[in-house]
Amino acid sequence: MARHAQVVGRYLYLTVDDVEYRVYYEEAGTGIPVLLQHTAGSDGRQWRHLLEDPELTSRYRLIAHDLPFHGKSLPPVSREWWTQEYALHQDFFMSFVVSLARELELVNPVYVGCSMGGHLAPDLALHYPGEFAAVVAVEGGLATHDDEPFNAYLWHPRASNDVKPALMYTMMSPRSPEPLRRETAWVYGQGGPPVHKGDLVYYLGEHDLTQTAKDIDTSKTAVYVLGGEYDWSADPEHCKALADAIPGASFTLMKDLGHFPMSEDPVSFTSYLLPILDEVAARLQAGAGQKG
Amino acid sequence: MQVVNVTFSPEQIQHSFNDDPEFRLYSRYWNGTLEFGVGNDSYTLTMSDGQVSAVDKHGFGGPVSSGTGSGHVQIHAPADDWAMFVQDPAPPFYLDYYSASAHHDFSLGGDPDLLWAYYPAIRRTSELFRKIAQVEGE
Numbered sequence: 059m060a061r062h063a064q065v066v067g068r069y070l071y072l073t074v075d076d077v078e079y080r081v082y083y084e085e086a087g088t089g090i091p092v093l094l095q096h097t098a099g100s101d102g103r104q105w106r107h108l109l110e111d112p113e114l115t116s117r118y119r120l121i122a123h124d125l126p127f128h129g130k131s132l133p134p135v136s137r138e139w140w141t142q143e144y145a146l147h148q149d150f151f152m153s154f155v156v157s158l159a160r161e162l163e164l165v166n167p168v169y170v171g172c173s174m175g176g177h178l179a180p181d182l183a184l185h186y187p188g189e190f191a192a193v194v195a196v197e198g199g200l201a202t203h204d205d206e207p208f209n210a211y212l213w214h215p216r217a218s219n220d221v222k223p224a225l226m227y228t229m230m231s232p233r234s235p236e237p238l239r240r241e242t243a244w245v246y247g248q249g250g251p252p253v254h255k256g257d258l259v260y261y262l263g264e265h266d267l268t269q270t271a272k273d274i275d276t277s278k279t280a281v282y283v284l285g286g287e288y289d290w291s292a293d294p295e296h297c298k299a300l301a302d303a304i305p306g307a308s309f310t311l312m313k314d315l316g317h318f319p320m321s322e323d324p325v326s327f328t329s330y331l332l333p334i335l336d337e338v339a340a341r342l343q344a345g346a347g348q349k350g
Numbered sequence: 351m352q353v354v355n356v357t358f359s360p361e362q363i364q365h366s367f368n369d370d371p372e373f374r375l376y377s378r379y380w381n382g383t384l385e386f387g388v389g390n391d392s393y394t395l396t397m398s399d400g401q402v403s404a405v406d407k408h409g410f411g412g413p414v415s416s417g418t419g420s421g422h423v424q425i426h427a428p429a430d431d432w433a434m435f436v437q438d439p440a441p442p443f444y445l446d447y448y449s450a451s452a453h454h455d456f457s458l459g460g461d462p463d464l465l466w467a468y469y470p471a472i473r474r475t476s477e478l479f480r481k482i483a484q485v486e487g488e
Contacts, residue, residue: 207458208448211466220376224470228446232439288442290449 065109067130072161074154077137081158082130083123087115090191090339091164094122095155095175097197097318098146098261099212099222099254100245101129104172107238107324114328118168118335123158125151127253144256148264151178156186166342168335172196173292173317174261176283180300180307183279184270192280192338194331197289197317199296200303201266209262212255222246222254229317231288234326242321267303276306280341282334283307286315355486356388356432360405362482363393367402370478374400376471382464384472385414386479387426416459423460423472431455435476436483446476 067084084102086109094105102122109120124131125146133139155178159167169190171178176198183193208225211217223243230239246254267274274281281304285297294311301309312319312330319327367373380397387410396404414424425447427435431454434444443453448469450456458465465472 204452206452207462208466208469211462214466216463217467220470221466224376224473225448228449228473232445288445290443290446290452293443293453 063110064115065106069130070158070161072154072157074157075150077134079126079134079154080132081123081126083121083158084109085119085121086110087117087119089117089119090335090342091119091121091159091162091167092335093155093159093164093167093169093190094120094320095169095171095178096122096125096128097173097175098257099128099226099249100242101125101131101249103129103245104242104318104321106321108320108328108331111324111328113332114335117339121162121164125154127250127256133250144250144252145259146174146257148181148260151260152181152185155182156189159189166191168192168194168338170194170196170331171198172320173198174257174265176292176297177202177261177265180267180271180274180281180304181265183274183276183281183304184267186279187275188278190279191342192282192334194334195281195283195297195300196319197286197292197297198283198300199292200268200271200300202262202292202296203266204262204291206262209255209258212258213252219247219249219251222249226318229289229291230322231286231314231316233314234316234322238324239322242318267300271300271303272305274304274307276304280338281307283309284312284319284330284334285309286312286317286319288314288316291317353487354429354433356429356436357391357484357486358388358393358479358482359484360393360407363395364402364405366478366482367395367475370474373471373474373478376474377401377468380464380468380471382421382423382461385422385424385426385460386475387424388432389427389429392426413457414460416462418461418463420461421464423458423465423468425456425458425472427454427456432483433485436480436485438480440480446473 105122179193179195283301443449
């Protein structure tokens with residue numbers, strides 16, 4: 059008898075800014091919906107271990123999508139995307155995630171995003187208050203305006219698709235299981251050539267809450283920040299600065315984890331994520347009880 | 351204050367790099383030189399068609415300017431930083447040359463086309479150095 063994972067993949071037609079996208083997503087579990095956003099240059103496979111964790115799926119509906127141009131979500135057929143350099147912009151990124159949650163008719167969803175997805179968490183809380191019951195910024199910061207010298211080589215005729223995996227490998231903890239670190243890096247060799255660099259337009263450029271983080275209303279969308287000890291990009295200091303700037307937000311240091319905690323060591327990461335989800339679930343339940 | 355000294359055997363560098371399957375996979379076709387500055391010492395590796403054909407130990411002559419076409423890649427750090435770097439596991443952010451340059455006193459220079467194109471092989475050397483480092487004065 060074949061052994062199948064309890065994960066189902068589907069395609070959804072989603073229109074954002076008058077462009078239709080065929081969006082791939084995977085889901086598993088039942089309960090409060092949790093939308094999972096991958097990092098720059100990668101795709102939803104980063105969440106596969108969580109989608110197969112009964113401790114999570116017995117109580118939460120986990121949904122991991124691929125952004126357009128990532129994973130199995132192809133570029134749109136209605137515009138000539140090949141005539142301009144790929145770039146991910148903040149307005150599109152926010153609109154896409156909110157549209158996806160609405161189209162899937164998610165009720166009181168929780169958003170969990172890592173790296174550029176972690177940056178997006180507080181952006182969603184600021185610009186779409188109450189759209190999500192809570193957001194979890196994994197490796198998210200106020201701003202990351204670091205002009206890394208290798209950025210040009212993320213899309214360069216003299217650099218192969220081995221370079222991105224090698225650089226991403228350096229961002230993980232030496233204590234995370236090596237096969238999972240290698241798997242996390244492997245996915246970076248499979249992205250569309252300009253996509254990782256283009257995603258950094260948002261991650262390293264447009265995202266900046268330095269002046270506006272204080273305006274986030276955590277009574278409408280709770281904000282949690284998680285930072286991995288070995289993440290040299292969104293390092294723990296940057297992650298804590300984000301939480302400190304948002305009234306009511308919390309920060310937790312993830313010991314012995316790096317920039318990709320959900321895929322480099324999912325067991326350890328779940329030990330940090332699950333208490334947050336349970337706290338949100340308890341709050342939603344209490345709120346429902348008061349209304350009832 | 352105790353002085354830390356980190357040294358490597360040139361012969362061990364050559365053998366451990368050439369014998370390592372991962373390094374050899376990612377160093378393929380590489381022709382040029384790769385210099386590791388360790389405090390006041392330098393180890394310059396000559397890369398010939400992807401193999402380490404020679405390792406020359408000499409005094410560190412200072413940082414080289416960055417520019418494409420030189421064929422020379424340089425990584426340098428004070429001995430104290432190398433002592434942290436070769437710990438296994440290394441503490442944050444001494445795990446890799448780039449992270450150690452972003453957060454500590456490592457510096458990366460020379461030919462950027464080779465530095466970044468061959469970063470998969472260069473990254474692997476950090477793990478190989480940890481196996482053969484000799485640290486005195488800790």
